[in-house]
Amino acid sequence: MSEMGEIKLLGAAASPFVNRVQFVLNLKSIKYEFMEEDFDNKSELLLTSNPVFKRVPVLIHSNKPPVCESLIIIDYLEETHPDVHKLLPSDPADRAVIRFWAYYIDNEFFPLYGRLRKTPDKEGKEALKKQIIERSQVLEKTFVKFSNGKPYFGGDDVGYLDVVLGCFLGWTKFVGNYNNFKILDEVRQWRNLKLF
Template identity: 35%
Template sequence: MAGVKLFGCWYSPFSRRVEMALKLKGVEYEYIEEDLSNKSPLLLKYNPIYKKVPVLLHNDKPIAESSVIIEYIDETWEGPSILPKDPYERAMARFWVKFIDEKCAVAMWKACSSSGEEGEKAKEEAAQLLKFLEEELKDKKFFGGDNIGLVDISANFIGYWFGIVQELKGLELLTKEKYPNFCEWVDEYINNNFVKENLPLKDKMIEIFKALA
């Protein structure tokens, strides 16, 4: 445990991604909670470029950015594979993670935080992007097939965090009528025993979202 430390924040979906990856692999680690409004000197030292969580410290060597960290974890420790073994499937998993992070999550967060014409435009964009994920999940239990993998872990913001925000905001963007495949994945994902144990409590998330708002 002394050789593995994780700087994170309990309500960050990106931190939770990395914690899930470590636990899937059975890696013991020391968790260091960061106050994002008053970042520690160590966090700024280990991630001077982005200055954000998560940061994994392994044998005093820092790795930043959640998707990069997860790939490092998958390649470093034995245990269940997080990324597919097949080169093409690995490439596609990376593609969907990039799509989720750079397109979907951005548009969905904007749809929640914007109003008026800008908000409507963001909702339309998010709705179009969700259609791609809906199609990708056709005839699948998880993005990784029968088992939770990289894309599932990376989609946790949409699967859990966004659902809470949508409920608080009274939005009807992600619904079973519009996205039956995706909503079925959400149910499978958040009710999976392993995932359930590693998600922040809903009541606490509601408190933090209200405080941030």
């Protein structure tokens, strides 16, 4: 059992937001009990522990208030387990920059996939695909800057942005194949994109 006592994670196996919390629990070797939610019949535990959004993930432990929202849960785990697989840099300014990109991924990049799914007309879909590709290029450039020639955003090891973006990559591949486009294309030109 972790020093946080028994931990329950309310989740859904196919949710990327839940998966990112699972990545972090595993990276930090924190044991937890996974409780699968049925969205058509949400549990009383979910409704009472996240009464505002009624969404997963929710982390529940000991007598503390439940922790909701994936990035808030990850920040919480980073604060409670700072010495095991540190995900964020020590400098507050560097942390702020990383969190800016996490915000970009969650609010500017991934929601376009939901809009693509709901847009029925071909023209609307093509415009969204173009925006997704543009924003993925911004992320690719960010990756080049942070990884500094190493395999991860975090450098030699998995960092915060690897977890935040990584949980979506299965979905982006699936939706890309289904809609016949590719976000990470080795021949696409992006090097002139001015960002930094």
